[in-house]
Amino acid sequence: MPKIVDHGERRRIIAEATWRVIERDGFDRATFRAIAKELGYTPSVVAHYFRDKDRLMEFAFKLGCEDAFSRIERDAQHLPPGLPRLKIALEHMMPDSLGRDISAKATLNYWGAAANTPAMVAVHRQSYLAWRALLRRFLSEAAAAGQVASAFDIDLESSILIALIDGIMVGSALESSLYPRSVQRTLIHRALARLSTDYEAGKPSSAVVSRKVKTTTAKAAKHA
Amino acid sequence: MPKIVDHGERRRIIAEATWRVIERDGFDRATFRAIAKELGYTPSVVAHYFRDKDRLMEFAFKLGCEDAFSRIERDAQHLPPGLPRLKIALEHMMPDSLGRDISAKATLNYWGAAANTPAMVAVHRQSYLAWRALLRRFLSEAAAAGQVASAFDIDLESSILIALIDGIMVGSALESSLYPRSVQRTLIHRALARLSTDYEAGKPSSAVVSRKVKTTTAKAAKHA
Numbered sequence: 001m002p003k004i005v006d007h008g009e010r011r012r013i014i015a016e017a018t019w020r021v022i023e024r025d026g027f028d029r030a031t032f033r034a035i036a037k038e039l040g041y042t043p044s045v046v047a048h049y050f051r052d053k054d055r056l057m058e059f060a061f062k063l064g065c066e067d068a069f070s071r072i073e074r075d076a077q078h079l080p081p082g083l084p085r086l087k088i089a090l091e092h093m094m095p096d097s098l099g100r101d102i103s104a105k106a107t108l109n110y111w112g113a114a115a116n117t118p119a120m121v122a123v124h125r126q127s128y129l130a131w132r133a134l135l136r137r138f139l140s141e142a143a144a145a146g147q148v149a150s151a152f153d154i155d156l157e158s159s160i161l162i163a164l165i166d167g168i169m170v171g172s173a174l175e176s177s178l179y180p181r182s183v184q185r186t187l188i189h190r191a192l193a194r195l196s197t198d199y200e201a202g203k204p205s206s207a208v209v210s211r212k213v214k215t216t217t218a219k220a221a222k223h224a
Numbered sequence: 225m226p227k228i229v230d231h232g233e234r235r236r237i238i239a240e241a242t243w244r245v246i247e248r249d250g251f252d253r254a255t256f257r258a259i260a261k262e263l264g265y266t267p268s269v270v271a272h273y274f275r276d277k278d279r280l281m282e283f284a285f286k287l288g289c290e291d292a293f294s295r296i297e298r299d300a301q302h303l304p305p306g307l308p309r310l311k312i313a314l315e316h317m318m319p320d321s322l323g324r325d326i327s328a329k330a331t332l333n334y335w336g337a338a339a340n341t342p343a344m345v346a347v348h349r350q351s352y353l354a355w356r357a358l359l360r361r362f363l364s365e366a367a368a369a370g371q372v373a374s375a376f377d378i379d380l381e382s383s384i385l386i387a388l389i390d391g392i393m394v395g396s397a398l399e400s401s402l403y404p405r406s407v408q409r410t411l412i413h414r415a416l417a418r419l420s421t422d423y424e425a426g427k428p429s430s431a432v433v434s435r436k437v438k439t440t441t442a443k444a445a446k447h448a
Contacts, residue, residue: 024340026337026339026340104339108336108338110336111335111336111394112251112334112335113336115328115398116249116250116333117250124398124399125398128398159407160411160415163391163392164387164391166387166390166391166395167389167391170335170390171383171387171390173335173339174339174345174348174349175349175352178383179383187380187384190380190384194418
């Protein structure tokens with residue numbers, strides 16, 4: 001029994017080291033050898049746990065998403081249904097929130113490699129099915145609670161929010177100085193404020209932010 | 225004189241072939257050899273025009289962006305200032321509008337490679353400076369013409385629109401069935417409708433679309 005636990009833990013440790021190496025050196029340089037070196041292992045240890053680099057990458061991407069989804073579920077249960085849960089979901093998917101296990105540059109490397117690799121793109125799609133289902137659930141709650149406009153398309157709104165987070169990932173990886181954590185939060189709060197009925201009625205909610213990024217972000221955080 | 229023109233044309237032809245090869249086979253397989261084969265050239269012809277693969281990629285990415293910006297400027301001058309120009313700008317940057325010279329999968333490959341390659345990321349940033357300047361200009365026009373809400377932050381709004389287009393690029397490359405051209409247009413129109421004063425006053429403009437994607441897209445196209 002302890003052996004099995006160790007097996008899973010070892011795979012997780014290797015996956016986290018993989019993201020670190022990709023983040024720092026890029027996809028091409030993240031060889032079994034480089035990943036093993038990062039951990040002080042021999043390459044054969046990595047090869048014992050993963051058949052090839054693609055399988056390792058897929059495992060690492062899936063794990064990063066699942067961890068984020070777990071954190072979202074954990075926090076959501078302590079929040080009122082609808083927009084507050086949606087907010088925490090988006091915040092947990094911000095690149096800067098994802099911690100060591102996934103990050104913006106590593107994600108872009110994964111996507112670039114996945115674009116022409118069916119097994120890798122399948123893992124992305126599977127993870128995004130779960131991501132979309134989470135957003136749809138919180139959007140449905142928001143609609144049921146009257147927190148959003150009446151003419152409201154859940155498919156469309158979840159696609160807009162997914163695109164926003166993915167776009168923030170691109171910006172964060174390639175123009176990091178323009179997308180510090182405070183700006184990421186502001187972009188998300190702005191998108192959510194636009195969804196809310198308050199905004200539609202011409203009364204921007206307290207989550208709406210304009211120039212005073214810091215002040216308003218602090219206010220929105222207090223509000224949540 | 226004809227020799228010089230031919231030189232620029234040849235570089236363009238090679239760049240376009242490069243995107244096609246990356247789109248189809250991925251970044252790693254887009255060698256000088258594969259690109260030359262695509263054109264019926266010998267690899268030495270490609271090597272005559274580009275020092276190495278990174279330089280070729282950078283040229284191709286820059287060219288794809290510049291072509292899109294030229295189309296935007298060309299069309300914008302025939303449209304009223306503000307939101308109509310903003311709309312055409314976003315539509316020209318939709319992956320499906322970019323034609324042969326740039327495409328969603330090839331863009332993701334470029335971004336993935338650029339994330340850890342300073343010269344490639346510099347080209348992205350330079351192109352995005354121009355892209356952001358275009359959006360800021362049209363957003364300023366919209367503000368001056370009273371087409372948007374009073375509490376309006378141009379930096380923030382341009383970041384949201386850039387993130388939206390980049391996110392659509394990611395979705396289009398990795399989940400193409402969820403992001404056909406009609407959905408891409410709907411997402412853009414929805415984002416613009418939210419910017420407009422009509423929407424803020426609780427009267428969704430004609431560009432707002434919900435479930436009836438086709439009908440509303442046709443209506444919006446007529447409106448433009």
